[in-house]
Amino acid sequence: MCQLLAMNCNVPTDICFSFAGFQARGGATDVHADGWGIAFFEGRGMRFFLDPQPSAVSPVAELVRSYPIHSKNVIAHIRKATQGIVALENTHPFMRELWGRYWIFAHNGNLPDFAPTLDGSYTPVGQTDSERAFCWVLQQLRRRFGKSAPGQAELFDELHRLTLDLGARGACNYLLSNGDCLFAHCSTQLSFIVRQAPFAVAHLRDQDLSIDFSAVTTPDDRVAVIATVPLTDNESWTAMPNGSLWLFAEGAPVGHRQTVAGPESRPPT
Numbered sequence: 657m658c659q660l661l662a663m664n665c666n667v668p669t670d671i672c673f674s675f676a677g678f679q680a681r682g683g684a685t686d687v688h689a690d691g692w693g694i695a696f697f698e699g700r701g702m703r704f705f706l707d708p709q710p711s712a713v714s715p716v717a718e719l720v721r722s723y724p725i726h727s728k729n730v731i732a733h734i735r736k737a738t739q740g741i742v743a744l745e746n747t748h749p750f751m752r753e754l755w756g757r758y759w760i761f762a763h764n765g766n767l768p769d770f771a772p773t774l775d776g777s778y779t780p781v782g783q784t785d786s787e788r789a790f791c792w793v794l795q796q797l798r799r800r801f802g803k804s805a806p807g808q809a810e811l812f813d814e815l816h817r818l819t820l821d822l823g824a825r826g827a828c829n830y831l832l833s834n835g836d837c838l839f840a841h842c843s844t845q846l847s848f849i850v851r852q853a854p855f856a857v858a859h860l861r862d863q864d865l866s867i868d869f870s871a872v873t874t875p876d877d878r879v880a881v882i883a884t885v886p887l888t889d890n891e892s893w894t895a896m897p898n899g900s901l902w903l904f905a906e907g908a909p910v911g912h913r914q915t916v917a918g919p920e921s922r923p924p925t
Contacts, residue, residue: 682711740783765827878907
C-alpha cells in the first residue's frame, strides 16, 4: 500500500520537517519505491513535483526537503504500484482544474473493479485506478453543481455521497484539496495531529531528527498533519476510524462523516 501525507494550516507553513521523515519511507525505512510526488498550493497557484524514482534517493525530493516552500495546503504521496506501470504518468498526486481552481488528489489502496463511465470532461492519462477515481469524482461534482462552485458544506455533503460509492469498491484512503480546505478519507489507515500553542519538540520515527516548534512558530499558528502512519514517536496522533471522511480547514478538523456503517467517532476538542 502507498503512503499519504498532507498538511492543512491557518498560515502558510513549510513541510520540511514532516517531509524529511516521509521521504525516508520511499525505499529506505519502507518498501514504497515506485515513485513519489508532492503539491503545494500558493494562493491560486501551484508548485508540483513528481518523480518515478524512490523518494529516498530522488534528487528532486532532496530539493523539496531543503526548500522551505510555504503553503496552507500540501498533499504528498509515495507509491507502491498496484495498477499501472512505474512511470511518471502514474505518479501521484494528480492535478486537474475545476471551477477555475486547481484540485489535487492522492490515493492509497486498490479499486480492482472500478471502471466508471467517463463523459470526456476528465480523462485519465495513466493506467491507475487512482486517477480514474479522481476523474470520476470531479466529473460527478461538475454534474451536480454545474458551473458554479458550491459552499464548503455542500461540497462536503456531495463528497460524502461519492465516497460511499468509492469505499464500497475497495481500499480507498485518499487526500483531496482545492487549496481552500482539505478532505481526507480513511478506508483502512490514516492518522492526524494538530499542532498549536503551546508548541513542543517533535522527533521523527524514520530519522533521528527533532525540531522545537516553539522556536519557529507564533502563538496563533495551527497546523494539521495527516499521514498513513504517524511521522513522530513522541507526539499523540489521532487514528481516524476506518470508513470516515474528514474535512480540515485553517489547521483543524471541522467535520467528519462515516462512509461505512458503524458508530461515528468525534474529532478531539
